[in-house]
Amino acid sequence: MSKNEERGLFARREILKWSAVAGVAVAGTTILSGTSAFASAAEGSLKGKRIGISTAGTDHFFDLQAYNAQIEEVKRLGGEPIAVDAGRNDGKLVSQLQTLIAQKPDAIVQLLGTLTVIDPWLKKARDAGIPVLTIDVGSTHSLNNSTSDNWGIGKDLALQLVSDIGGEGNIVVFNGFYGVTPCAIRYDQLVNVVKYFPKVKILQPELRDVIPNTVQDAFTQITAILNKYPEKGSIKAIWSAWDIPQLGATQALAAAGRTEIRTYGVDGSPEVLQLVADPASPAAADVAQQPGELGRTAIGNVARLLAGETLPRETYVPALLANKANVNDVTKKLGIG
Amino acid sequence: MSVEAVPFGGSQQGGSEPAQTRGFGASSGTAGRRIATLLLRGGSLAVFVAVLIVFSVTAPYFLSVGNIGNVLGQSAIAGVLAIGLTVVMIAGGGNVVTGGIDLSLAANMGLSAAVYAALSQAGFGDAVAVAGALAMGLAIGIVNALAITLAGIVPLLATLAVMNVVAGLELVLTQNTVIPATGDLLTLLSGSGPFDIPVLAYVLIGFTLVAALVVQATPLGLRLYAVGEFPEAARASGLSVKPFIAGAFLFSGFCGGIAGILSVSYLSGSTTGAGDLLLPVVVTALLGTVFSRRLVPTVIGTLLSALFVSFLVNGFQLLNLSSTLVSGVQGLLILFVVSATTLLRKQETSA
Missing domain, CATH: 3.40.50.2300 (Response regulator)
Incomplete structure (x- = not known):
C-alpha cells in the first residue's frame, strides 16, 4: 500500500508538472481543484465509517482501476468498504443500490452507470439521508462528482x-x-x-x-x-x-x-x-484518464464531507492526451509503461 | 357427455394406472424413490430455511420488513418470466432438450420494454404503452406457438430462433441505446406500497397467486400437466395436445410483456442487455422443481426458487461477501438438482 502511495504521489507531482507544461486551456482550474482535493485526502479519516461503493462494472481497465482504488483507499483511511459490482447489468445495478440503501452506509459512491437508470435510486438514497458522491456521473442528486475534465x-x-x-x-x-x-x-x-x-x-x-x-x-x-x-x-x-x-x-x-x-x-x-x-x-x-486517482479522490472527498467540509460540485482530475509524439512519456507518467 | 368431464376423468385414469402397476412390479424401487423424493424436497426446503436462518442471525437488516420487501421486488421481473417458463415446462414436459422450454423469454421482455419506452417517449399515454408492450409479448408467444405446433419445430430450436429475431428487433428499435420513460404508472410501480414494501413485491405476489390458482387448482391446470407428462394418455383420453402447448407459449409470451413493463418501471426506461436474464430465468424454473411435492415444475416452487436465489444475492451483499460466489452456489445447486431428478427418473423407467 505504501508503495502505491509513493507511486501515486510521484505520479501526481509529475502529472501536475506535465499538465502545466502542456498549457491546456483548463490547466489552471484543473491544477487548483486537483491539488486541494489531493491535499485533504491525505488528512481525512474514515475510522468506523461504512462506505458503499457501487460500480456499473469492472470489465474495463478504467472501471477496474477506479473501483479497486476506492476499496483500497477506504481501507487505508480506516473505513469499511461495502463494494458491489453490477457486471454491466442494469437490473443488478439497481438491485444492489436498493439493498445498499437498506444497509444505511455513511455514504455511497457510485462509479459510472447510465444516468436515467440510476438517478431515481440515487435520489432514494438521498431521501434516506445517505450522502451520495459519484465518479463520472453527472447527477443532480450527487453531492460531488469526481471526474476527468x-x-x-x-x-x-x-x-x-x-x-x-x-x-x-x-x-x-x-x-x-x-x-x-x-x-x-x-x-x-x-x-x-x-x-x-x-x-x-x-x-x-x-x-x-x-x-x-x-x-x-x-x-x-x-x-x-x-x-x-x-x-x-x-x-x-x-x-x-x-x-x-x-x-x-x-x-x-x-x-x-x-x-x-x-x-x-x-x-x-x-x-x-x-x-x-x-x-x-x-x-x-x-x-x-487516471482512474486510480479518480477513485482515491472520490474517497478523499467522502472523508472531507464526513468531517464536515463542504464539497465543490465537481472535482476534476487531470487527463493526459497521448499522441504518437509523447505516448512514451504519458505511459511512464501514468505508471503503466 | 360434456367436454369437461371426458378429459378430466381420462387424465386421472392415465395418471393413476401406471402408478398401480408399478407398485406391483417393484415396490422396493417405488418406496426408495418416494424416500429419495421426500429427502430431496425436504432437503431443499431445509436448505432454504437454513439459509434464511443463517442470514437472519449473521446479516444485519436481513430480517427487516423493508429488506424482505426489497428482495420480493427485486425478484419480480425474473419471477414473472420464470413462471411463464414454468407453464411452458408443464405443458411441454420436463425434458429440457425435447420438452417445453422458451428461450425467447428474456429477449421478449427486452423488446416489450423497448416498445413501452418508445411509445411513452413518442408521447402516448400509459394505457397505449401497456397495450403495446403486452401485444408485443403476446405476438412473440404466437410466433413461438405457430413454429412449434404448426411447423413442428422442437421448442428449444424454435424459441432460440425467435430469441435472435426478437433481440435483433430490439436493437433496431432502440439502436442499442437506453430509452428513458416516465409516467404515472411507472412511478406507481417503482414506488412503495403499504408497509413501505415496493409495489413490485405486491405485483409478484399477486401474479404468482393468480397463476398458481389457475395452474394448480383448476381442470385447465390438471390438463396442462396431463399433456406434458403423459401426452399419449392425454391424447387417448380425448385431450388435443397442441392447443394446450400453443396456449402455454401464448401465456409465456404474455409474461414477457408483463415483465417488460415491470422492467421499464424498475430501470426507469428500457435498457440494453435483457438477454443476460435468460440463464437466471431458466435456472430459476429448473430449480423450482425441487420445491414441489413430486419434483415437477410448479408455480409456487418457481416462486420459492426465485426468492431463494434473490435472498442468496441479498444476504451475500449484506454480509459484505462477493456476489460472484452466488453464481457458484447456484451452479452447484442446479447440478445437484438435475442429477438427483435424472437419477430418480432413471430408477422410475427401469422399474
Whole structure:
C-alpha cells in the first residue's frame, strides 16, 4: 500500500508538472481543484465509517482501476468498504443500490452507470439521508462528482484529430453511448470543434458502439464501412468516445490495409496506448484518464464531507492526451509503461 | 357427455394406472424413490430455511420488513418470466432438450420494454404503452406457438430462433441505446406500497397467486400437466395436445410483456442487455422443481426458487461477501438438482 502511495504521489507531482507544461486551456482550474482535493485526502479519516461503493462494472481497465482504488483507499483511511459490482447489468445495478440503501452506509459512491437508470435510486438514497458522491456521473442528486475534465478531453482530442487530418475530410464516429454523460460531453466537443472546420464531415449514419463484444463489433462495423468507402482518402479518421471501440477499429484498419486512416479515443487503456506507441499503427491518439486517482479522490472527498467540509460540485482530475509524439512519456507518467 | 368431464376423468385414469402397476412390479424401487423424493424436497426446503436462518442471525437488516420487501421486488421481473417458463415446462414436459422450454423469454421482455419506452417517449399515454408492450409479448408467444405446433419445430430450436429475431428487433428499435420513460404508472410501480414494501413485491405476489390458482387448482391446470407428462394418455383420453402447448407459449409470451413493463418501471426506461436474464430465468424454473411435492415444475416452487436465489444475492451483499460466489452456489445447486431428478427418473423407467 505504501508503495502505491509513493507511486501515486510521484505520479501526481509529475502529472501536475506535465499538465502545466502542456498549457491546456483548463490547466489552471484543473491544477487548483486537483491539488486541494489531493491535499485533504491525505488528512481525512474514515475510522468506523461504512462506505458503499457501487460500480456499473469492472470489465474495463478504467472501471477496474477506479473501483479497486476506492476499496483500497477506504481501507487505508480506516473505513469499511461495502463494494458491489453490477457486471454491466442494469437490473443488478439497481438491485444492489436498493439493498445498499437498506444497509444505511455513511455514504455511497457510485462509479459510472447510465444516468436515467440510476438517478431515481440515487435520489432514494438521498431521501434516506445517505450522502451520495459519484465518479463520472453527472447527477443532480450527487453531492460531488469526481471526474476527468471531459470538456477538456473532448476538445483536446477533437483538436488533435482535425489538425492531424489537415482540417478536411470525412470522419467516422461511434456514438452509441450518448446517454452516458462523459461520452455525451466528449461528443458535443467534437461537434463544436468540427463546426469551425467546414471541410471536416462526420459521416452519417453514425455508428453505435455496443457492450459487450465491443471490440469485435467495432471491427465488424469498421470493416463494413471500409467496404462502403474503398477509396483511400475517402475516410480520414475514426473517433470514439472511449478507446475500446477504437481498439476494434484500429485492428480492422490494420486487417484491411487501410492504415492511412487514424483512430482516436479516450481512457488510456494499456493495449490502446501500446498501439499509439507503435509507429505503424493507425491509432493516433488516446486521452488517458487516471482512474486510480479518480477513485482515491472520490474517497478523499467522502472523508472531507464526513468531517464536515463542504464539497465543490465537481472535482476534476487531470487527463493526459497521448499522441504518437509523447505516448512514451504519458505511459511512464501514468505508471503503466 | 360434456367436454369437461371426458378429459378430466381420462387424465386421472392415465395418471393413476401406471402408478398401480408399478407398485406391483417393484415396490422396493417405488418406496426408495418416494424416500429419495421426500429427502430431496425436504432437503431443499431445509436448505432454504437454513439459509434464511443463517442470514437472519449473521446479516444485519436481513430480517427487516423493508429488506424482505426489497428482495420480493427485486425478484419480480425474473419471477414473472420464470413462471411463464414454468407453464411452458408443464405443458411441454420436463425434458429440457425435447420438452417445453422458451428461450425467447428474456429477449421478449427486452423488446416489450423497448416498445413501452418508445411509445411513452413518442408521447402516448400509459394505457397505449401497456397495450403495446403486452401485444408485443403476446405476438412473440404466437410466433413461438405457430413454429412449434404448426411447423413442428422442437421448442428449444424454435424459441432460440425467435430469441435472435426478437433481440435483433430490439436493437433496431432502440439502436442499442437506453430509452428513458416516465409516467404515472411507472412511478406507481417503482414506488412503495403499504408497509413501505415496493409495489413490485405486491405485483409478484399477486401474479404468482393468480397463476398458481389457475395452474394448480383448476381442470385447465390438471390438463396442462396431463399433456406434458403423459401426452399419449392425454391424447387417448380425448385431450388435443397442441392447443394446450400453443396456449402455454401464448401465456409465456404474455409474461414477457408483463415483465417488460415491470422492467421499464424498475430501470426507469428500457435498457440494453435483457438477454443476460435468460440463464437466471431458466435456472430459476429448473430449480423450482425441487420445491414441489413430486419434483415437477410448479408455480409456487418457481416462486420459492426465485426468492431463494434473490435472498442468496441479498444476504451475500449484506454480509459484505462477493456476489460472484452466488453464481457458484447456484451452479452447484442446479447440478445437484438435475442429477438427483435424472437419477430418480432413471430408477422410475427401469422399474
